[in-house]
Amino acid sequence: MITEAQRLQSVQEYYFSKKLQEIANMQTDIPIISLGIGSPDLQPHPAVIEELIKNAQNGINGYQSYRGIPEMREAMATFYKSKFNVDANPSTEILPLMGSKEGIMHISMAFLNEGDKVLIPNPGYPTYSSVTELVQAEPLFYDLTNENDWLPDFDQLEKLAKQKPKIMWINYPHMPTGAKAPKDVLRKLVEFATRHQILIVNDNPYSFILNDEPTSILEIEGAKDVCIELNSLSKTFNIAGWRIGMVIGKETFINSILKVKSNMDSGMNFAIQKAAAKALLVDDSWYDELTTIYAERRKAIWEIADLLDVKYNPDTAGMFIWAKLPEDVDDKEFIDEILYTKKIFITPGSIFGSNGKGFIRFSLCAPIEKLIEVKKRLEA
Structure with missing residues (x-):
């Protein structure tokens, strides 16, 4: 059997x-x-559809670079600079993904060994815990509660840190609650991660929906040493089925994720990449x-x-x-x-x-x- x-x-x-x-x-x-x-x-924006059609007709339909075309990575870097004031080298600190959900698996496979502990928000996106279990790591759930505005309880985090977690998943603006994390909370998270040598992954696809102050954890001083950020074009640009995401972080983190990604797919369609670059540069x-x-x-x-x-x-x-x-x-x-x-x-x-x-x-x-x-x- x-x-x-x-x-x-x-x-x-x-x-x-x-x-x-x-x-x-x-x-x-x-x-x-x-x-x-x-x-x-x-x-999507009409110019994005036009760009997709134009490039779908040009005959470039073969396998593409695992890192994505330079034009799209440069647009991603420009987007992060203009919207979050975050500098990211498009050649070494940005990795396009076929949707950020793919990135959750790639990151977990890149950094977690069997039995490693992972801090996961409760409530939170169910994929964090399912992927953790798929790679045979161990979830450590940290509480988010209505009484605490769905923000982490740092006293609880310090207790959980004694179990030496390797990764911590955060997601602000938070799904499912919509809670926003003030910058002082993000700063405390960076300090917490630095103190305990934990890799924080901020899953950040909702910043531009009904939000006057889009933020990235990478804005915080010292964040690049212990944080990476996932983002997606799905919600902001109405192209969920196109599967376009990205992970931003320092070169050593990106290279580890690329080792997994390059064995999992064969690059994003060229026309979709060109359309993504167009979307990222639309006006306000x-x-x-x-x-x-x-x-x-x-x-x-x-x-x-x-x-x-x-x-x-x-x-x-x-x-x-x-x-x-x-x-x-x-x-x-x-x-x-x-x-x-x-x-x-x-x-x-x-x-x-x-x-x-x-x-x-x-x-x-x-x-x-x-x-x-x-x-x-x-x-x-």
Whole structure:
């Protein structure tokens, strides 16, 4: 009998993979409206589409450099300099990725040995813990709580540091809660990592959605010695399916990740790289337009949350609204009731960790017309 690898014994199929299949199999008289996944429904900038088409027609379709074309890496460096005031050498300190989710695996494979400890936020992106387990390292969950504005408890971190973790995952603006990390918190994280020789990986794809002050941990003095940052074009430029991400950090870190990446893929499509370079250099009116659209949707989601009698913090960033259910209401039972009776899908908070229990998450990736329909269904 052929059995699966032992590493899969602690890893489950991704929640959305299973739930979306369940929804697809449902027999319904009205369409299901999904407020679950953060998959942008808006169009990319017209110039980006034009660049993609033009370069797709030029016949350059072969394997590309694992490091990406110089034009795209230079655009990534320009983006980081103009938006975060972070200097990064495009030749040695930037590595394009086929989506930042790929980077989570590459980084873990590059730095973790079997049994190494990894600090993972609770609640947090489930891929951090599943990849940690896939490489047979050990998750150490650190608490993020509503009472502490979903920021790390440094007393708890100091206690966990005694177990000598090798990597710490952070993610600000935070998914799923939308919490923003002030620079003094990022500074304390850099000091913590320096003191304990921990590699911090900041996963930073939501900085430009409903956020007046985009930040990078690499802005902090000394961060490059102990930090790297993942970023993605998926959310900011509405090109999630194109799979374009990047990791930024000092050359030695990048070279270690490249050893893994170069054995995993054969380079990003040329036309997509050219289009990515174009996207990274759009003017500020693009971000203003995004903000206007998402702000209107956020207001509609707040009204939906009020109808459901759930509490939310209006001062958050990103493309989700995180809301607290009344006491003793089970989040998975709550969202299933709405799914089956109102044909509306909302994400239960407990899939992001035990500290997400009793919360739900709404996505802003639905046009205002659908949000109006959600309100009508709930009012009915």
